[in-house]
Amino acid sequence: MPRTIRITRSHKLATAALLAAGSVTAITATGGQSDAQPAAAKSSVAAEKIATGVPTAKEIAAKKAAADRKAAAEKAVAERKAAAEKSAEKARSEKQAANRSTERKAVAAPKQYKDNLDGWIRESLDIMKKKNIPGSYEGLHRNIMRESSGNPNAVNDWDVNAQNGIPSKGLLQVIQPTFDAYHVKGTPKRLTDPVANITAAANYAADKYGSIDNVDSAY
Template identity: 55%
Template sequence: MPSYTLPRAIRTTRITRTHKIAAAVVASASCAAALAFTAAPGHAETTASHTPAAVTPVGSNGLPLDRADGGTKSQQTASSIAASLRVTAVAKQGHTAKEAADRSASRKAIAAPKTAPKRYANNLDGWIRQSLDIMRSKGIPGSYQGLHRNIMRESKGNPNAVNNWDINAINGVPSKGLLQVIQPTFNAYHVSGTPRKLTDPVANITAAANYAAHRYGSIDNVNSAY
């Protein structure tokens, strides 16, 4: 069979088409390889895992050190923070202690109601008892029986009794009151906290008991004119 040679134009057309198909295949293969590389990052991760991580130096307090200043600034910052925390803690503790003290004082004020003043009867028994309370607070000795016995002998329990016949009366300074005290003696032995009136029952008893304590040791030791 005789050979037949294609015209030049036809040969060129076929070669060009073949080349195009080959190029398309190559391009497709390249894209697939690129997609496969992108979809499989294992190699990248493996590579990254072998890369040493940057190590940040830390100080003794556990805070990171500044490489530029050798940790000085970081340590100063940590010290400042610690100092501020200590000052805040101390201030808070003082405030808490003050609040506790205030609450304690308030509770005491509420729990301790004011005691009403002691009341005494306005009679011989009440005068003696009030005088005894004052005498105890001043350290003056004497008993209810000793006071009552001497009062009944001297005035019969009359706070306004006046002796107009004895030597004192003759001298112009009569004895007066429950325990028949003259004015000079009352002035010398008056007990603070009682009225400065000679015939006041409580003032008269307390001054007489004070005088008797200095002269006889106690009003209980007096059994006659004194």
């Protein structure tokens, strides 16, 4: 015959305790799953944010640092450019000042000529060049030596002009009316002045013969 198992009060209490423990475990397990759901949701939101391109704090800081470096580099380039332009402007100003100084010196110190036949001819040639009067050193010197032998105070007191009261005078033996008519502005208004005499005679010869170079005899 099967053996009859007698359930005592002790057995009932133990069974109840086991059942209670199982319920707690089940509740705990169920509660653990409930707590895990918010954490998973949070991870899903973070992943979604990254996927949608929203920058993180680290990325924002990195971008700001890069922008600051770029701005600093651009500022440095602009400062170097400004310094170079300032230096170039200073150099131009100094050059202009030097040029003005040279020009002032040139005005303050006119060209010097020797007080002799060579100097008189050279000074006359410079004036003739400014006034577009043709003539060469050789042409002037040749005619001077024939007319007066280089004496600025030479006077012809025997030819027809002298007989008419208007003798030829100076290096190129010019009469007063001719000198007055062909006097070149900027030279002394004195017939026997060497430079004035040469320049007026060259002006007259240019009008009558094309150039003093074309004169080979009395004119």
